[in-house]
Amino acid sequence: MPIKVNNLSYIYLPKTPNETKALNNVSLEIPNGQITAIVGHTGSGKSTLIQTFNQLIKPSSGFVNIDDKFVVESSKKKNKKIKDLRKYLSIVFQFPEYQLFEETVEKDVAYGLKNFGLKEPEAIIKAHEALKQVGINESFYLRSPFELSGGEKRRVAIAGIIVLDPQIIVLDEPTAGLDPEGSKTILDLILSLKKEGKTIILVTHDMNIVQSYCDNVVVLNKGELVFQGTPSELFSTDVSRFSIEIPPLYAFCQSLKQKGLNLDISKIQSIEDLMSQIKEKR
Ligand SMILES: Nc1ncnc2c1ncn2[C@@H]1O[C@H](COP(=O)(O)OP(=O)(O)OP(=O)(O)O)[C@@H](O)[C@H]1O
Numbered sequence: 001m002p003i004k005v006n007n008l009s010y011i012y013l014p015k016t017p018n019e020t021k022a023l024n025n026v027s028l029e030i031p032n033g034q035i036t037a038i039v040g041h042t043g044s045g046k047s048t049l050i051q052t053f054n055q056l057i058k059p060s061s062g063f064v065n066i067d068d069k070f071v072v073e074s075s076k077k078k079n080k081k082i083k084d085l086r087k088y089l090s091i092v093f094q095f096p097e098y099q100l101f102e103e104t105v106e107k108d109v110a111y112g113l114k115n116f117g118l119k120e121p122e123a124i125i126k127a128h129e130a131l132k133q134v135g136i137n138e139s140f141y142l143r144s145p146f147e148l149s150g151g152e153k154r155r156v157a158i159a160g161i162i163v164l165d166p167q168i169i170v171l172d173e174p175t176a177g178l179d180p181e182g183s184k185t186i187l188d189l190i191l192s193l194k195k196e197g198k199t200i201i202l203v204t205h206d207m208n209i210v211q212s213y214c215d216n217v218v219v220l221n222k223g224e225l226v227f228q229g230t231p232s233e234l235f236s237t238d239v240s241r242f243s244i245e246i247p248p249l250y251a252f253c254q255s256l257k258q259k260g261l262n263l264d265i266s267k268i269q270s271i272e273d274l275m276s277q278i279k280e281k282r
């Protein structure tokens with residue numbers, strides 16, 4: 001079952017002079033076992049949307065149904081399943097500082113596991129595995145998370161979520177502040193999580209990531225849903241109205257096509273894909 005967002009609205013600071021309608025009647029579906037990107041101009045409501053998914057904020061109206069297992073709605077009633085929901089769907093925040101608080105990197109990553117009942121030594125072993133997966137080596141384990149660079153903090157925050165083994169992993173700008181090598185480590189990790197059958201939701205401003213890694217893309221504009229489909233469907237429309245740039249690989253394939261090369265751009269996610277289509281045509 002997918003994630004279903006139904007007529008969702010969210011208002012910050014309602015009935016005050018600073019009232020902001022961050023989401024306006026958004027309805028969409030996010031399929032299981034795939035990578036879905038959420039994109040849109042700054043302030044379009046991306047972070048607000050994903051924070052409703054595990055009830056960090058409650059909708060002002062409308063609801064979110066998570067795989068028919070959990071429902072997040074505006075009701076004032078307490079959601080008894082909230083701990084289970086947050087284990088099932090976990091979010092890596094846009095600002096990793098919000099997520100880090102322990103005195104060492106390894107304790108920080110182990111924290112959530114201990115919260116779910118694991119003993120410290122086992123939790124630390126699992127934390128080390130997760131840190132390896134995000135490319136953080138042993139020399140960091142006993143350092144304070146607050147002394148790390150922005151990119152290192154982000155990777156530790158990602159480790160703190162994947163160690164919990166959630167079914168749905170939401171990452172808010174996971175490659176912001178990372179160098180190309182650091183980005184690639186995280187993106188490869190995301191692909192391997194997809195292979196394990198996880199559902200991945202990525203908020204990003206990077207259209208290269210959308211083209212090369214994502215199966216679906218959702219576009220928000222001023223709190224409203226303006227597009228839902230595949231990356232190649234998105235890039236074949238007029239995206240400039242949403243302040244979205246066409247990724248260079250897509251633009252290059254399009255110009256080859258205009259020059260008469262019969263390409264199926266919807267199947268091109270990398271230079272290698274392009275090369276193999278060109279070889280087939282020869
Ligand atoms: N805590 C808050 N209090 C009041 N208004 C907020 C708060 N958080 C966000 N907003 C407002 O809600 C709207 C949507 O913000 P949101 O953070 O969801 O956007 P975003 O798409 O994630 O942007 P970015 O790409 O810059 O991260 C913006 O107008 C923003 O100013």
Ligand SMILES: [Mg+2]
Pocket residue numbers: 046047048094172
């Ligand atoms: Mg944001």
